[in-house]
Amino acid sequence: MTRDYDISDLAAEYALGTLDASERAEVEIRRAIEPDLAVAITAIERDLAPLIALVPDVQPPTNIRSRLLGTIAGLGSRSPVASKSTADGGEPGTANIGAIRPSELLNRGVGDGDTVIELAHARDEIAALRGRVSRWRVLTAGVSTLAASLAGLVMYRDTLVRVPEAAPQTFVAVLQKDAQSPAFLMTVDVGKRQFTVRPVSAKQPAGKSYELWIIHDTLNAPKSLGLLADNAPRASVSLAAFDTRAISGATYAVTVEPPGGSPTGAPSGAPVFVGKLLPVGLKAD
């Protein structure tokens, strides 16, 4: 029984993976109804996560990819946020998830592994949902919410981004400091050589301006793309001065500058937010 455990020891063994099947199932239930345990698990998971880098990559069989894409196409975009974001100001997501009471969770016992695991995250999801809905709602124009979320997943790590070999027209980039702070979402139409930037959670430092830069090997130095406001999008800004290779391969960076922008025409300091482009809306075959 996991009740014999100290919370932090239980969280440690869960995150480490050494609990047996029934203990794991119990923890899955308890974490859904005990915030202390949930927080402890997440913290230890995060502390140990760098070990993931030590696990050697192994290429999965190639047929899995096509099978998965087929499965996904069949499922459709059942993104919770995509469907819930329309319920403005309502109680998004609580209709189906919230209907399950913690007591019912416990009564279901531990034998039904997958169901238990699915249900176990319900409370966390509800708790975090409202914030997420408002955060991601900003992203919906021109890009579906799920695509934006997936794009976000990729964009949070520059190193995971693959430069597309095909010739897609629309790209998005999340400009951010780190995974905690997506600041601006940038959409680029490479065909028209135009971009739009929307603030996500950027807060402008008092008495300063945000300035956007394009950085690419083929340009001698970062080139200014103008100022960004934290409360209004800039739409259809021209990139006609740059070729498509630079536009699609560039790093986009935001610096903090004196009001009105850098006086020298070059960034005054290190970027506070950066991002690269990810294609969306690609046509396949």
Added chain:
Amino acid sequence: MRVATADQQAFATLYDATSAKLYGIILRILRRRDLADEILQEVYVKIWERAADFDPGRGSPITWMATIARNRALDEVRRHSHASIEDTPEALNVASDEPLPLQLAETAEDVRRLKECLDKLDPKRRDMVVLAYMNGASREELSQQFGHPVATIKTWLHRSIAQLRSCLSP
């Protein structure tokens, strides 16, 4: 002619960027390709369904995805004890000084810090933690491997994690 939606395209990109890592994690724990294939697919379907739930405040996306993969693989391996630790004796070498397979520059600093803290543990206890995390070793397997009762292993694991966490906390 098939037209992929933006969602599907983004998913394919995500898959290409992360599947080798997740498959490596799952295969190492399950040690059976047929099972690993199945679990990998389940994990990506889960990621697809939950993509909009990803909360950047809780860590990086690869951590989130790897955690889903690890937990799913661990559930599977605990429910049916498929393999024993003797199948992968090389597992003990993972914490050695060989160059780390790091493509992710961003994590290098995290890995370095964690390795430093791991190296402050008694070597046996460090190996236990690494074996448990990377290979999904159970307490019983660790008990066999290291020749100590399960209760002792348990206590050591608790202490090791507590020590690691205090070493990691700024």
